[in-house]
Amino acid sequence: MKRSDLPTSEYNPFYHNYILAIQEDTTLNEELVLGKDRFLKLIQDITDEKLRYAYAPGKWTIAELCVHIMDAERVFQYRALRFARMDKTPLPGFDHDNYVPASEANSRKKQELLEEYKAVRESTIQLFKSFTDDMLKRVGVASGSQMSVRALGFIISGHQAHHLKIISERYL
Numbered sequence: 001m002k003r004s005d006l007p008t009s010e011y012n013p014f015y016h017n018y019i020l021a022i023q024e025d026t027t028l029n030e031e032l033v034l035g036k037d038r039f040l041k042l043i044q045d046i047t048d049e050k051l052r053y054a055y056a057p058g059k060w061t062i063a064e065l066c067v068h069i070m071d072a073e074r075v076f077q078y079r080a081l082r083f084a085r086m087d088k089t090p091l092p093g094f095d096h097d098n099y100v101p102a103s104e105a106n107s108r109k110k111q112e113l114l115e116e117y118k119a120v121r122e123s124t125i126q127l128f129k130s131f132t133d134d135m136l137k138r139v140g141v142a143s144g145s146q147m148s149v150r151a152l153g154f155i156i157s158g159h160q161a162h163h164l165k166i167i168s169e170r171y172l
Contacts, residue, residue, distance in 0.1 A: 001027055001133075002025065002026065003154060010146065018155050018158030032153065039164060040118070063108060064105040065163050065167060067100070067108070068096060070116060071096065071099050077124050080128070080131075083138050083149050084138055089140075090140075092143065124156060
């Protein structure tokens, strides 16, 4: 399944730019793996000191962005699991702005962040590999909007791509 196979009716318009951040010719599962490689390559060369850099007052540091990416991926992964298993319970939103300071990301070492990221992304890769085509098309409600399992996979990838672009353009 490629990005072009995903109808816009399967996700909230808020996520459209994340979906567009995904290469059109790669499959969802390929993009999850490629995204893992891109993240590790970019963050690997950043010093521990640079991880605590924010490009402007009130902006997150690179370490905080890394933890934000992982936190959001975990939430989206959980939603995908619930919807794939046909759980029809509407899921609430989450306030990512509260998660960041509570994460204490700036006290973490780069290697810790990289190891955690690898575990989170590998879990996502395995989860999405386990989904059948029918499971990927299942829909649930999150944050008051209809969302498919496959849309959540693309959102995970696109959300990360969005933030890696910001890191590259504004932090490095």
